[in-house]
Amino acid sequence: MDLEFTGKIYTLTGSEPVDSMIVRDKQIVYVGPRVHGIPRETVDLAGATMLPGFVDSHAHPLWLGLLQKQIRTNPPFANSLDEFLSVIGESARGVAKGQWLLGGGFDESQWSLPRLPQRQELDRVSGEHPVLMMRACGHIAVVNSLALKLAGVTEDSVDPQGGKIVRHEGVLTGELQESAIQLVSRCVPEPNPSVAASAIVDASNYLASRGITSVCDMECGDGSHGEWDLYSEGLRTGSWKQRVGIFIVFEWFKASGQLPLIEPEVRQDLKLLGLKLFADGSISGHTAALHEPYLHDGGRGIMRLGESVIVEAAGAALSHGLKLAVHAMGDAAIDQVVTALSRWGGQGGDSFTIEHAALPTTYAREMMAKHKIGVVTQPIFTYAEIESYLNGLGPERTFNSYPIRSLKEQGIRVALSSDAPSTAHADPANPWLGIKMATGRRASTGVALSSDECISLTEALRSYTEIGAAVRGFENCGRLLPGYAADFSLWDKDPFKEGPAGMPDEALATYRNGEAIHSGKTWTAYRERGYFSDQAKD
Ligand SMILES: [Zn+2]
Ligand SMILES: [Zn+2]
Incomplete structure (x- = not known):
């Protein structure tokens, strides 16, 4: 049975907005101007704005849920x-x-x-x-x-x-x-399984309320939680709602000698995507590895890996058909990582990403472009934690950090994400915070970073949807086009009119595979007032 959504629909492809999208069997089959005369079940968006579902390509959902407890x-x-x-x-x-x-x-x-x-x-x-x-x-x-x-x-x-x-x-x-x-x-007892299970349910509901339909868990295998088992169970019972991709910590993979087995029943929605490494620490904690010292203590941060480990992990990822994501924030760490990854020459394809990439040097940018190394970054860090950047890096390095526009202009794929919960913001996975920072480069305190590195709203939205899906290897999602999964979010404001700063935190409703995974009070009220029609309207 076809279901048609009518209203203001942004596909982010240029010819905006369109007024009809038809969904059949979880997939989009039509997007464009409304075609009248064919009776079908219709949902009138009643003034709401539809966007593709957000793809949070770097987050830690289990940790996010546990932290709330x-x-x-x-x-x-x-x-x-x-x-x-x-x-x-x-x-x-x-x-x-x-x-x-x-x-x-x-x-x-x-x-x-x-x-x-x-x-x-x-x-x-x-x-x-x-x-x-x-x-x-x-x-x-x-x-x-x-x-x-x-x-x-x-x-x-x-x-x-x-x-x-x-x-x-x-x-x-x-x-x-x-x-x-x-x-x-390692001395802390593991959370009991029922606590961990309820933590991911809380995280899933919260992510859905922020319009997020796909998410990556970037640090699996570190504890004995068996994150993949939690997601499997949640998908089976319907309590976990997003499409989820997992990255396995390389050290765990190496020590255990195995990759998690994903049950066939949930493979559609739970993907083993890659391996994960940490090359340095964080800028805000002043442990990211820098060429020039931090201002407050003269230290240069921590290099966590030798280059040979990065080369080895990249080889392991390639031989298992997986991606490799390497956390690197400081300029020294990023240089080390791109040098190591370049050893695989063209074999990397688009399998490698640098996570965060706060301070890429000219050398690193050239290597990323040459070797198709992608970047998955989080503007929410400078939005919410600007004081720690200024204290540690001083104004100039902070001003030029996260040069998203330059990276994109060099042909590097850049996806935006939240890294929730590893930010001090109380609404850590809210995509509008990162989008606001990527487009305006003004921190929550009002401090402005280089405006040369601002990207357009369309580009920021694409980076938080389509590009995130592509960089991670989620197939057929992240866009509102025929053949793609019917993953979308509905908002009571239009970001192209209000700007990202004018957007509400909570989506009116969020749909994955054509089914509502979140519906807020307002959307329920819309439906109760009769905007949602179960009968053909034409
Ligand atoms: Zn990280
Ligand atoms: Zn992270």
Whole structure:
């Protein structure tokens, strides 16, 4: 049975907007001007605007869902060091002694006293619970003395490869950077399966409310969660709603010697897409690897890998028909990664991507263009965490960071995404925040970055839909064209009229494969007022 949607429909192909889209068996079969005279079931958009469903090509849905159940310390939950500590202290009161206190989301550079919490401060509010709080970036953790004790970390402990146990005059501060976080995190009991299952349901509903119909989980295999089993189960029961692509952490793949088996029943919607590596840390946590030092401490960040590991991971990905996504933010790390990937010459095809790519050098841009290395980036970082960029990089490097327009002009494919929840923003997967930043390059505080690197709204939307799908290898989705999956979102504002800043956070409704996976109150009201017709109208 055909279902026709009539109203304002943006296909982002240039001839905008059209007023009819017909869906049959989960697929779009027609998009264009309305053809009258054929009786069919019709949905009148009643003034709503239709866009392709968003493809969040880099996110961490399980972590996103789990974090909502833990201690949240990003604004508005905590706006200062004192509030951060009191939120933890309050949580400690409701938890049995000895149980872990877990949480995160904070960005200390936004506090009036812009420094990380110290171990002794955490001890004062929660000395009898081990505490592990992740910074918003996910590359730095602060822990208390009990957590260090349980992990066996002492002042004599040696820094692990690719990580740092921070000390001040030889004394542990409780700050752990990059791979050193695992010294403590591996002592934390895995969430029980029902908590993990409900976390991904929460994440799925939230993503759907933001118009997101496809998403990639970029760090699978790290814990014993078996993310792919959670997604499989969610797809089978209908509680997980998006098309999902997973990337397996290379170290896990290497140690286990296996790739997860995806059950045939869910292979349509759950794809094993690639392997994942981390070449450095984050700019906002000041662990991204730089050529020139950070301003605040003179350090150059952390290179987590040798070049040979990147070459090896690329080979493993190619031999299994997978993609390789490498986290690299700082200029030094990006240079290292493109050099390593170029060793595969033309064999990489379009299988390789750099994730984030905050500070690509001229050399890196040339190598990306030459070797078809894509970029998957997140304008929400500079939108929400500009203070940490300015503190660490200073105005000039910050001003020129994320040169999306230049990358595109060099022929490099650039997809936009959220990296939710690794941002301090309270609405971490909201695509309009990233689109607003990509088109206007003005941070939430009003600080402006180089306007030469702004891209158009159409280009930003395409980067968050079609290009994201193409870079990741999701087939036949991300566009409103015949033959594509009927994945779309409906909005009560038109971004081409209001601008991305005028868009509501929540979609009126979100459809995947022609079925509603989200419908907000307003859309329900539209339907109740009779805009939704089950009978043929013509
Ligand atoms: Zn990353
Ligand atoms: Zn990430």
